[in-house]
Amino acid sequence: MIQKLIANIKKTDAPIVVGLDPMLSYIPAPILKKAYGEFGETLEGAGEAVWQYNKRLIDATYDLIPAVKPQIAMYEQFGIPGLQAFVKTVNYAKEKGLVVIGDVKRGDIGSTSAAYADAHLGKVTVESNRIEAFGEDFATVNPYLGTDGIEPFLKVCREEDKGVFILVKTSNPSSGEFQDRIIDGRPLYEWIGEKVAAWGETCMDGEYSNVGAVVGATYPEMGKILRKIMPKSYILVPGYGAQGGKGADLVHFFNEDGLGAIVNSSRGIIAAYKQEKYASYGEEHFEDAARAAVLDMKADIASALRK
């Protein structure tokens, strides 16, 4: 699956993933009004608004980007109707040729991780049928429970040609509280990065592995070290834009082949029309603002990588 992502990145010349993390406060009033008119101010109404918003964002950007990353929490908060919007979004993005990274941050003990892996990447067995539940291409995974919580995901990656991005160093301010603690002279995130490299060896797909890592754009110096520890792992880089990461910070996350990293932006793209820079689009053309923001992000990263 990493080869499909790489092919999409090469085709679009954009190592960019758009985070589809819809908040109701981002969604333009006309979309909300229509959805509430049809389904009421309910979870169903919210789910419908989220789906219509996502659909227009995908339609306006799919030719420019290799992948989308829906954050499942933003759908789960609306219960079953929210998760129905998640499923519709995943399916529609795949129809448009996009790689879908489910930002689910699941992780549990063995048999339970196997259920999560089947849910998001594999298929579940119901008698003689093998059925896809959520059907993402990649999922993000939390490593705190160790190898036996990760192995069921790796098994599905091998069997179904899917991929994972394992949390190594997250983009948030307090990520260092545990992740940076020093063990035998090195921070915990480096030990996890080494495990990612080892797990990744069992899931190779060409010159890269289907096992990637999450490393925040907000920690570029750590990204530089982790890039070397996990040379064959793609790094999913959140934290660009709204969280403070800049194009110039990103260069160390890439390998010398120009590959090896994909940078996420969520709010900075999907709610671009709320920024002064893109305000002239207005909420009625929010998707055109998102398209402009993708082009600007692409130029920012390309410029940083050229230096």
Add this chain to the structure above:
Amino acid sequence: MIQKLIANIKKTDAPIVVGLDPMLSYIPAPILKKAYGEFGETLEGAGEAVWQYNKRLIDATYDLIPAVKPQIAMYEQFGIPGLQAFVKTVNYAKEKGLVVIGDVKRGDIGSTSAAYADAHLGKVTVESNRIEAFGEDFATVNPYLGTDGIEPFLKVCREEDKGVFILVKTSNPSSGEFQDRIIDGRPLYEWIGEKVAAWGETCMDGEYSNVGAVVGATYPEMGKILRKIMPKSYILVPGYGAQGGKGADLVHFFNEDGLGAIVNSSRGIIAAYKQEKYASYGEEHFEDAARAAVLDMKADIASALRK
């Protein structure tokens, strides 16, 4: 909310939680046949079978136990219909007076954790409505992202009188891979235990905190130390029974007041009829086997605590 759990534990005299982790292989053939007859061998059929199985388990045990702990992965694997069975199970258990611990192991950066906290413990805002999505009483939470990923859960605990159990030392064989690594002379799980105690101080509910911890029955010596580090936190203890934890191992997880711990058993109860000991019940009376297994577990723990 911890006071409601304590009241239920005192009423039943059983510090026990039944893990509702349904696998299709546990569900008796007649239930499967009926569900598939109605909905086909589909996700809908599987969801219906899971729900009917859970309902009979709850009906047969609710007067003996204080709480149930559905493991959401086992529902999520069946997609939307599986999660509909999860919601029905949560609601039905609450109707029966049980405390519901959603074993969801969520955890993310701030705004995303807030969405998970709203989804599982709080309410989501849709215009002027505040709506419950999943409605559990407690949720399990992964601490790897640090305080800013935990704080949104604490906020909801304070505002809605709900609770969390934070992963400290998990029951699985490879939990030590990262959790046991030594930082400044002490294992990572102790550092996290200290944080749990500190977070817990901000969410007190009587003499105990609404912030509890998960510590596996399979690591009783570590439980002994963690019990002292987090004196006001309830410990949710998985790993009893099928995973190898014994009654005698549990004593150190309790405080001297006889409170402070609640022990989970999943497969050992819900699929008891598959054990030789309870085989005479047969699959047609699987819920009576579950009831007998609850009574045996209660006696085993009571005997260990008396020593």
